Amino acid sequence: MDAITLDHLRAGGKAALARALAALERQPRAPANLALLDDAFVAAQAHVIGLTGPPGVGKSTLTGALIAEYRAAGQSVGVIAVDPSSKRSGGALLGDRVRLAVNGEDEGVFIRSMAARDRLGGLAEQSIAAMVLMRALFDKVLIETVGVGQSETEISLAADSVVFCVQPGSGDSLQFMKAGIVEIPHIAVVTKADMGVAAQRALSDLTGALSLSTAGGAWPTRCLAVSASEGSGLAELTAALDEHRRWLEEDGRLTRQRDTQTAAWFRAAVRERFGSHGLARLDSKSLSPEAQPFSRLAEIDARLA
Amino acid sequence: MDAITLDHLRAGGKAALARALAALERQPRAPANLALLDDAFVAAQAHVIGLTGPPGVGKSTLTGALIAEYRAAGQSVGVIAVDPSSKRSGGALLGDRVRLAVNGEDEGVFIRSMAARDRLGGLAEQSIAAMVLMRALFDKVLIETVGVGQSETEISLAADSVVFCVQPGSGDSLQFMKAGIVEIPHIAVVTKADMGVAAQRALSDLTGALSLSTAGGAWPTRCLAVSASEGSGLAELTAALDEHRRWLEEDGRLTRQRDTQTAAWFRAAVRERFGSHGLARLDSKSLSPEAQPFSRLAEIDARLA
Numbered sequence: 187m188d189a190i191t192l193d194h195l196r197a198g199g200k201a202a203l204a205r206a207l208a209a210l211e212r213q214p215r216a217p218a219n220l221a222l223l224d225d226a227f228v229a230a231q232a233h234v235i236g237l238t239g240p241p242g243v244g245k246s247t248l249t250g251a252l253i254a255e256y257r258a259a260g261q262s263v264g265v266i267a268v269d270p271s272s273k274r275s276g277g278a279l280l281g282d283r284v285r286l287a288v289n290g291e292d293e294g295v296f297i298r299s300m301a302a303r304d305r306l307g308g309l310a311e312q313s314i315a316a317m318v319l320m321r322a323l324f325d326k327v328l329i330e331t332v333g334v335g336q337s338e339t340e341i342s343l344a345a346d347s348v349v350f351c352v353q354p355g356s357g358d359s360l361q362f363m364k365a366g367i368v369e370i371p372h373i374a375v376v377t378k379a380d381m382g383v384a385a386q387r388a389l390s391d392l393t394g395a396l397s398l399s400t401a402g403g404a405w406p407t408r409c410l411a412v413s414a415s416e417g418s419g420l421a422e423l424t425a426a427l428d429e430h431r432r433w434l435e436e437d438g439r440l441t442r443q444r445d446t447q448t449a450a451w452f453r454a455a456v457r458e459r460f461g462s463h464g465l466a467r468l469d470s471k472s473l474s475p476e477a478q479p480f481s482r483l484a485e486i487d488a489r490l491a
Numbered sequence: 492m493d494a495i496t497l498d499h500l501r502a503g504g505k506a507a508l509a510r511a512l513a514a515l516e517r518q519p520r521a522p523a524n525l526a527l528l529d530d531a532f533v534a535a536q537a538h539v540i541g542l543t544g545p546p547g548v549g550k551s552t553l554t555g556a557l558i559a560e561y562r563a564a565g566q567s568v569g570v571i572a573v574d575p576s577s578k579r580s581g582g583a584l585l586g587d588r589v590r591l592a593v594n595g596e597d598e599g600v601f602i603r604s605m606a607a608r609d610r611l612g613g614l615a616e617q618s619i620a621a622m623v624l625m626r627a628l629f630d631k632v633l634i635e636t637v638g639v640g641q642s643e644t645e646i647s648l649a650a651d652s653v654v655f656c657v658q659p660g661s662g663d664s665l666q667f668m669k670a671g672i673v674e675i676p677h678i679a680v681v682t683k684a685d686m687g688v689a690a691q692r693a694l695s696d697l698t699g700a701l702s703l704s705t706a707g708g709a710w711p712t713r714c715l716a717v718s719a720s721e722g723s724g725l726a727e728l729t730a731a732l733d734e735h736r737r738w739l740e741e742d743g744r745l746t747r748q749r750d751t752q753t754a755a756w757f758r759a760a761v762r763e764r765f766g767s768h769g770l771a772r773l774d775s776k777s778l779s780p781e782a783q784p785f786s787r788l789a790e791i792d793a794r795l796a
Contacts, residue, residue, distance in 0.1 A: 241672065242670070357658070357661035365546035460768055463764045464768070
């Protein structure tokens with residue numbers, strides 16, 4: 187099979203991207219795949235938006251509503267839906283629910299579901315690779331996952347802007363944030379804002395709790411209420427996201443943040459494969475990939491194996 | 492310094508245990524320390540009880556109340572309080588709060604605080620080692636931690652019985668459990684039962700949600716309401732814990748569960764140090780330590796390093 191290049195992906199649409207992702211899954215270390223990822227890495231264009239929060243708060247509905255907003259504005263959207271519950275039976279497949287809400291014929295939306303197969307497993311690398319490809323191809327990349335533990339770490343390694351969703355009447359999310367177990371998001375959203383008084387109260391609790399919080403740098407966390415079913419609050423959410431993106435683009439913040447993220451997932455990928463012992467065998471230069479991080483990872487594989 | 496043996500620990504009280512834990516932290520791979528851990532491993536006697544749940548639900552208060560109950564019944568208690576928030580500033584030190592509630596002169600209570608230094612770090616091994624020592628010395632070992640992510644995995648590798656605490660008015664815990672992100676506990680406790688109607692409602696929500704759940708094997712999850720401040724529900728909780736322990740002792744369940752846990756933390760310890768690549772180099776026999784797991788871990792270290 188001929189190697190897939192970034193130009194192929196740009197010309198070939200969703201079918202070509204699906205083929206590239208399948209090839210990556212089959213042969214994550216094939217030189218052609220690494221070259222494609224490294225090319226995509228430097229061709230970053232999208233605003234990468236992470237949506238997290240407990241199960242059941244309506245993240246998938248919100249993702250669907252954001253897709254519709256962005257499509258109506260003529261923007262292309264790639265979606266990565268990480269299913270955290272596949273480890274046990276009984277959880278819903280988030281990706282499938284998202285899929286229901288969009289038109290499969292629309293070449294401007296691409297959705298990829300990923301299973302969180304194993305808490306300690308190689309998901310980070312796979313989802314990072316998918317994000318890097320989509321970031322080079324779309325205007326927006328949405329990553330939807332559950333905001334605790336491993337998944338939350340991954341979103342903080344991948345997204346430019348993190349949106350944390352809570353629903354009216356839930357209390358733990360706030361406690362997790364206050365205790366520093368859940369990272370402070372760039373934007374906190376109360377979903378199901380049609381729930382009236384309860385939603386207003388949740389919003390004021392959230393606003394109070396996060397009034398002094400900044401999510402890295404000097405960005406003060408925004409708090410909003412959104413009702414995806416009624417469509418209210420969506421324009422405010424996309425405006426806040428645009429504002430955060432503009433803020434990141436000032437003073438080189440976006441570049442610095444992405445460099446930090448790359449170094450972090452690169453370390454995590456080495457650690458996943460070779461443990462703390464493997465990490466200790468590498469000098470800091472080997473662990474700070476400025477460009478071509480995917481080929482560099484393969485070199486480290488060869489060195490440590 | 493002379494090697495500390497299990498007999499020294501039995502004779503030397505809390506001061507000797509503190510010395511042994513410090514020695515372990517300094518030289519986790521010293522042969523004398525490994526021998527002590529292996530001896531303690533086969534001398535298991537305590538009922539190991541894990542307490543998890545979101546921050547702020549009153550786990551430390553409940554831990555303090557359980558200590559008082561057990562001490563009043565003449566049982567000795569070791570406590571491991573894992574602080575999940577030390578990664579970021581602002582979180583409370585659970586261990587310190589527990590410490591307030593007990594008499595430091597009492598030789599029958601030993602409390603050890605542990606920081607969750609790094610999400611991917613070596614905490615599991617350190618807390619497992621402390622648990623193994625305490626399990627050989629006390630009647631009860633309580634492990635208190637926050638019930639999400641890495642900490643929750645650790646408690647499921649260490650505790651015989653897991654108690655999940657929720658407070659009235661919180662909703663996310665239930666959602667996490669339903670989605671399979673938080674493991675189903677053996678006992679679910681609504682804390683702050685003095686909150687009246689809200690507590691009753693939380694208890695009935697919990698009972699409804701968990702009515703068909705079994706936490707491994709055929710043990711149906713028990714749901715209880717406890718007010719540590721009023722002292723209500725504590726006798727029911729200790730009775731449910733005793734009942735679970737008796738149930739585990741039937742048909743060799745406790746032995747099987749502990750074997751499974753040992754194999755799991757052993758794998759996790761190898762993976763932490765040598766990654767998935769290191770794990771793949773070992774055969775299943777090397778990864779199923781039936782006795783002397785600590786010396787076996789050191790052997791694997793030497794082989795893979």
